Amino acid sequence: MRFLILVPGNEQSEAGVLPDEKIFIEMNRYNEELVNAGVMLAAHGLHPTSKGAKVKFSGGKRTIIDGPFTEAKELIAGFWLIEVKSKEEAIEWVKRAPFDGGVEIEIRQVQEAEDLGDALPEEVRLAEQRMSAQMAAQRQQRK
Amino acid sequence: MAIDAQRAVEAVWRIESARLIAGLARIVGDVGVAEELAQDALVAALEQWPESGVPEKPGAWLMGTAKHRAIDLIRRNQRLGRKYEELGHELMAQELEAPDFEAAVDDEIGDDLLRLVFTACHPVLSTEARVALTLRLLGGLTSEEIARAFLVPVATVQQRIVRAKRTLTEAHVPFELPPTPELAERLASVLEVVYLIFNEGYAATAGDDWMRPGLCEDALRLGRILAGLVPDEPEVHGLVALMEIQSSRSRARKGPSGEMVLLLDQDRGRWDQLLIRRGLAALQRAEDRGGAFGPYALQAAIAACHARARRGEDTDWKRIAALYDALAELAPSPVVELNRAVAVAMAFGPAAGLEIVDSLATEPALGAYHLLPSVRGDLLAKLGRHGEARAEFERAASLTRNEPERRLLQKRAAASAERG
Known part of the structure; x- marks a missing residue:
């Protein structure tokens, strides 16, 4: 089964500031671990919401809202897509990720047909x- | 709560067991003993984690526990005046505290894993034993899971594994990488085991279910792990490419009532584009490393031809026929020849294909192979020779051990009868 691991954005990611070298190296190492274990299907970081947009639908009308988005909970800075045997395995993998500072990483199962x-x-x-x-x-x- | 904890232990096991066994095998020099020590650690985890919770570094916890068991084992054996003495010195010299497993150099773990792969697929073992041991040691599957995947009793799998471990010990198979002159051949045998596992999932040879996606996923995961361990070997990437692309079709291969949908009849919109992209990238890696003409890379290239065609009629059959020519030259086999016949029939007409098929009629290896009459029946039907086609479909139906496939063939026989 597949899981989408969502990494929330923060002020730094919204400002387009790349994480410092130490985190970069740790994250790279973690990614390598996922690849070497054969569970990683895809992973991407996202540009700040200032480079994104929203399309709002109401009453047949489409309204374009340019970024940046303001609501903190809407910010996503990156994701992994992994293939594992169980939700527990997904959790175990996420527990190994090099995050800190109260950040919450969301784990969602991908629906299959x-x-x-x-x-x-x-x-x-x-x-x-x-x-x-x-x-x-x-x-x-x-x- | 207890069940949650057990599932958490299983998840940790799946992630850590191969590295754990590999690391232990390097210390004790025997894969069988290493596996038993790891199992002891697993039992301890199952007993303790539901109370204590999963430790912060579960891999290190398991390794530490297993090492303690190893020391106990050595002490006991010393008392009994048995072997392992030399081992004892090494282990005792090490700190008794759990080592920082996570901090162990990645390369070292990689080497240990690779040794484990080669040991599990060692030529002294039967193919069945290699498959069971690879799934157990590298894939982290339990005997129950392996038994379920291969539709054999659990006791059979357990016996296979016990015997395999004994064979390795008795043959004094060292926990080492194969010597350079043997490396290519030994790697080929590892790839063969992985592809065998994949195929058992992709085209189950027996049972009501003709596809076991779980087994395909296990094989794919093993293949991806291997690609990380020997990234310079083109055929590893070729095999991964082949499995990724074949897996991309698994959703489309099953019809609404569970029946098999043939490649050209599949709804290509249901092909998994992510796996196709991954497969094409892996094929590129194989080709970049000069491996375009390895047997797996060639098969992957054939699969890629299908993957690239948006509609069945867009398929580049001439290229596929040419790739099969190359494959038939490199690894001649009646099965490859049969596939070549199908491609030639699509590229140059059913009569040209039938000619190749007919040359295989006396091939003893294909005597009980249901796909020979099945393909022959298909080509005859296309040539309007429905009476002969019906007989071939009926023969094919009587040969397959797979239920859904048998029904499909019977349906085709009936359709030919109507037109004959």
């Missing part, structure tokens, strides 16, 4: 079946 299963609306499931049938028919025609 199978997880949707019965929750998939009937229309969507039927549409999928129709699509499969349509594709099968197209194949027959090609033969």
